[in-house]
Amino acid sequence: MVPDMAMHSERPVQLDGAGGPLSPQQSKAILAKLKKNGDDTNIFDKHLALEAEIVGSPLVVGNQVELLIDGPTTYNAMFAAIEAAKDHINMETFIIENDEVGKRFIELLIKKQRSGVQVNLIYDSVGSMNTPKEFFMPLIENGGYVLEFNPINPLYARKSWQVSQRDHRKLLIVDGEIAFVGGINISSVYSSGSPGSGAFSKSKSGEGKVPWRDTHLRMAGPVVKEFQKLFIGTWDQQQGAPLPAKNYSPEISSKGNEIVRAIGSSPEEPFSQIYATLLSAINSAETQVFLTNAYFVPDPQLLAALKEASQRGVDVRLLLPGKTDSALVFYASRSYYDELLSSGVKIYERQHALLHAKTALIDGVWSTIGSTNLDWRSFVNNQEINAVMLGQDFGAKMQALFEKDLESSKAITLEAWRSRSISVRIKERAARLWARLL
Numbered sequence: 001m002v003p004d005m006a007m008h009s010e011r012p013v014q015l016d017g018a019g020g021p022l023s024p025q026q027s028k029a030i031l032a033k034l035k036k037n038g039d040d041t042n043i044f045d046k047h048l049a050l051e052a053e054i055v056g057s058p059l060v061v062g063n064q065v066e067l068l069i070d071g072p073t074t075y076n077a078m079f080a081a082i083e084a085a086k087d088h089i090n091m092e093t094f095i096i097e098n099d100e101v102g103k104r105f106i107e108l109l110i111k112k113q114r115s116g117v118q119v120n121l122i123y124d125s126v127g128s129m130n131t132p133k134e135f136f137m138p139l140i141e142n143g144g145y146v147l148e149f150n151p152i153n154p155l156y157a158r159k160s161w162q163v164s165q166r167d168h169r170k171l172l173i174v175d176g177e178i179a180f181v182g183g184i185n186i187s188s189v190y191s192s193g194s195p196g197s198g199a200f201s202k203s204k205s206g207e208g209k210v211p212w213r214d215t216h217l218r219m220a221g222p223v224v225k226e227f228q229k230l231f232i233g234t235w236d237q238q239q240g241a242p243l244p245a246k247n248y249s250p251e252i253s254s255k256g257n258e259i260v261r262a263i264g265s266s267p268e269e270p271f272s273q274i275y276a277t278l279l280s281a282i283n284s285a286e287t288q289v290f291l292t293n294a295y296f297v298p299d300p301q302l303l304a305a306l307k308e309a310s311q312r313g314v315d316v317r318l319l320l321p322g323k324t325d326s327a328l329v330f331y332a333s334r335s336y337y338d339e340l341l342s343s344g345v346k347i348y349e350r351q352h353a354l355l356h357a358k359t360a361l362i363d364g365v366w367s368t369i370g371s372t373n374l375d376w377r378s379f380v381n382n383q384e385i386n387a388v389m390l391g392q393d394f395g396a397k398m399q400a401l402f403e404k405d406l407e408s409s410k411a412i413t414l415e416a417w418r419s420r421s422i423s424v425r426i427k428e429r430a431a432r433l434w435a436r437l438l
Helices: 024-037 041-056 070-083 100-115 137-141 224-237 273-284 300-311 327-334 337-342 378-380 390-406 423-434
Strands: 016-017 059-070 087-092 117-124 144-150 171-174 178-182 215-220 257-266 288-293 315-321 348-352 358-362 367-371 382-391 411-412
Touching: 016 024, 024 224, 024 327, 024 390, 041 273, 059 070, 059 382, 059 390, 070 100, 070 171, 070 178, 070 215, 087 224, 087 348, 100 117, 100 137, 117 315, 137 144, 171 224, 178 224, 178 367, 178 382, 215 367, 224 382, 224 411, 257 273, 273 367, 273 378, 273 382, 288 337, 288 390, 300 315, 300 337, 315 327, 315 390, 315 411, 327 348, 337 348, 348 390, 358 378, 358 390, 378 382, 382 390, 390 411
Parallel strands: 016 059, 087 117, 117 144, 288 315, 315 348
Antiparallel strands: 059 215, 059 257, 087 171, 171 178, 178 215, 257 382, 288 358, 348 411, 358 367, 367 382
8 A cells, every 4th residue: 555664765855936946955944944943853854755755746835825614614715716716717526416505616617617717627426426417517518628537337438447446536726826625525514514613503404414524725826736737637547628728837926834745646556645645744753643534444554653653652643523424434443442542542533513524733743634534445446635734833723623623522531432332342343344445
C-alpha cells in the first residue's frame, strides 16, 4: 500500500509561490520561521522532504484558506463563488443528489452556463446511482460538459471496466482562482448543520433525522493551480471529450500567508499518496496526533503507527462516529478499540450528529482536510483529494475545532469497553472479516 517509508531525501524542502519555485534561500527562511513559531517537532526536519518525495506536488506559499464547518456554511460559500464566476467552473463530486440541494446547484450551474461561463462536471456512477440521467440533461443541453466516472454499466465504459474503482473526491474550482475541498457531498442530508456548529437549524423536512457534521475548505491563491491539474487529470484519464478552451491556468497572485500542498490519490497509482504522507507524518510526530474520521478501518501499518506513536509519548486521539450510515463499518471500526486503548490511544465518539469529516492535526503544525477516509477502500480503490496546510496559525484553528467536537463527544475507556455485551462483540468480529472490502 505504501512505498519504502525508510527512504529519506537529502534535498532541501522546496516551496513554490505565485511566480513558481522559490529560491533555496527563500524556502529555507520561510521554513525556519515556521519552525521557530511552532513547537519543537520533527515535522520540519524529518518529514517534509520525505513527503515531497512521496507526493511530488509542491508546498505552495501565498494562499488564503478558510475553514468551513458543516453543509450550510459550505454551500453558501460555494454558491457565492459560483455566482461570481466569469470564465469556468470545474466540479468533481462523489454524490450529487436529485433533491433540494442538488437541484439548487444544477440550476445555478445552468444559469452560469447560459451566461457564457463554461461548466465541466464529473460525478461518480456509484455514488450518484440514485440520480437519474435526466437530472443532468438541462445542463448538457445548454453546453455544459458532464462526465460519469467509471459507469456502472459496462456498455458505457470508456476504458477497462473496474466497478470497484470510484471517484470519492469533492472538488470545486471557480475560474482557476478559488478551490473547495473537503468531505461534503451535494446532498440535502447536510442542510441543517450539526449542533454546536453555529449553523444548526431544525427544518420541517429534517425532523427526526440525524444532522451531519462535516468539514470543508475554501482556498484562494497559487495552490489552486495544483487542484486544477488534478481535475483535468481525472477528466483526461476518464477519456472525457476535449474540454472547451478556457483560461484554466490563470496567473494568480499571492492571496494570503498559508502554505498548502494539494494531494490527489488514484487507484491507478502504485500506492495511495495521501495514505503514505499521513503515515509519514504520524511516524514523525513528537507531541500530538489528532485524527477525526468518519470511516475508520485501519490496515496493519496505520494501526501500528498509531500504537507506536502513543507508546513513545505522543498524545494520540481519535474522534470517531457515535452514529453512522454504515453499520458494517461501524462495528468493524470498533473491533480495533481494545488494542488501541490498551496502547494508550484515546478514543472519542461524536454524539448528537453523524460524523462525516476527514481531518488530521499533527504536532499543531501539520493539518489535512479532504475526502480520504481511514479505510481500505479509500487507500486502495478510490480517487481521493486532500489539502495539507503547514503552520501553527491554521493548526490552532484545527485544534479549536477538534476541541469543540470533543465537547459533544463521549470518551471511551478501556474498562467500560471491556464490559460491552457478547452480542456486540460478535457483531464486531463478524464485521472485521469484511475489513478489506469496506
